[in-house]
Amino acid sequence: MGKTNPTYRDTVRAFETEWSTYHRALRTQHQDQFQQLIHQVRNFADAGGMQNHPDPMTTHLISMLLAHECRLTELELQLENPRSDPAITD
Template identity: 45%
Template sequence: MGRTNPTYRDMLRAAENRWEEYRRALRRQDQPHFDRLFEHARTYADASGYFNHQYVEIPILVSIALAQEKRIAALEEKLDAGEDTE
């Protein structure tokens, strides 16, 4: 028997497809940044699937925020390390 409910990854792919026209309307230099947002969402797909939220957009946004928070913390750590060496 097959699955009757779509997986989180299926819903994520569908959400990304819904945003395709928006992506095409972005400036060319902004498109890779937009793509990276969905890469962040895919990075946390296992946790998001486990969360099983009714609206796929919520775990997508939390995944993006978490990935960006990690990047900010890493950059702050680099800055702090650079201050210690001076």
């Protein structure tokens, strides 16, 4: 029988394991951001699994970029439509 390809979620776990030394070597203030990047890869795992790219790292990076794009769009919308702060009075 042929070898079964790992699932996308398996590649995400392998990615996290492979980069764990890098994560530990980061300064403490940057470790949370790195974990957030990994979390974003997991958030888009359904789409990543459907893509089934021969190099999962490409899909991991696209997921991270997409998460950043979503966050930028969210921040731009907040800047365009600031909520009124009840603590600020005219």
